[in-house]
Amino acid sequence: MAKSYTKAQIRNITRRFGLIPLKSSLVPSLYRKNAVIQVKTKKGTYALKPFSRTKMVRSNTIQQMKQAASMINLLKKRKYRYMPTWLPAHSGKLWTLHQGTPFYVSQWIKGRGLETAEDFEKLGWALATLHATSIGLHRIGRGKFPTFQQLRVWKNQDRLFQRKIKQISRHDTKYRNWYNAFGKDCKRLSRRAWKDLQDTSVIKLLQKENRSPSLIHSDITIPNVIISDGGQLKIIDWDRVKVGSVYADLAKALMNTTQFNPEFVKSLLKGYQKRKPLSRTERKMVTALYKLPREAWHASQHPNRSRDREILDHWHQSWPLRLQIIHILQEWVHA
Secondary structure (H helix, E strand, C coil): CCCCCCHHHHHHHHHCCCCCCCEEEEECCCCCCCCEEEEEECCEEEEEEECCCCCCCCCCHHHHHHHHHHHHHHHHHCCCCCCCCECCCCCCCCCEEECCEEEEEEECCCEECCCCHHHHHHHHHHHHHHHCCCCCCHHHHCCCCHHHHHHHHHHHHHHHHHHHHHHHHHHCHHHHHHHHHHHHHHHHHHHHHHHHHCCHHHHHHHHCHHHCCEEECCCCCHHHEEEECCCCEEECCCCCCEEECHHHHHHHHHHHHCCCCHHHHHHHHHHHHHHCCCCHHHHHHHHHHHHCCHHHHHHHHCCCCHHHHHHHHHHHHHHHHHHHHHHHHHHHHCC
């Protein structure tokens, strides 16, 4: 059940950030009913957000909030301009605790979504700038190999999918029809991707990854990118910011924002490489990660959940488009 908040609670929390709310309203996200609270004050409009922890990490909510705040502080010092301004609380921290839940306040960004090739080029540049923020991270990322860690998670999801999809399709007509139409193709695509990722040049590149760890956003999606009324691109929802795999972050951004539009894919990559050129091996890795049919894996995790079943509804339309983008990316590898 989605948690709600009273006006008194909102007033209590926002005052810790030096704000007095005149009006507040709960705003839903794609997956959460009360994801963020829009707070209007005399100083302007702000987003009051309960921090959302990731279950993929063993640390608790407070530890994850502290880590995210440290990354945001680092980006502020590096003058990263593609995120909303975060307000410090009276305590000096970028967050405060209320009834066991961390909250933070950031500038409310008013604008529109991604619409043009130019928008996607801006996104590519902003993402590459984030990934280039590696100075001072040696202590944080020492001894870690982010892409190897991500691949381990995705391999487990792939294995689980292979087992579970057969079980589900035995008693669920929708999943059975989908599996009969696309199951073999998904397995074939996965095999090709895993084979590419076992290439000697890719392995050597990943083994060097801990020498220059980088920050990633982890959740670049259409709702999380806004073109402000002033024309500036802003990325919101930084709950998942961490030291991680830039290759996985880029592959996920391509999948989650471009809607399989070839022009948008090319523009995002163009903007990215203007800021952070990629070698042929790096391009091969991004392409392989893009091939992995992660949407199918997610759809099999919770077959009774409506949003997972919706993935199957769109699969017939998106599958040929996905193959088209893979072809474009394979040409990009050798460009």
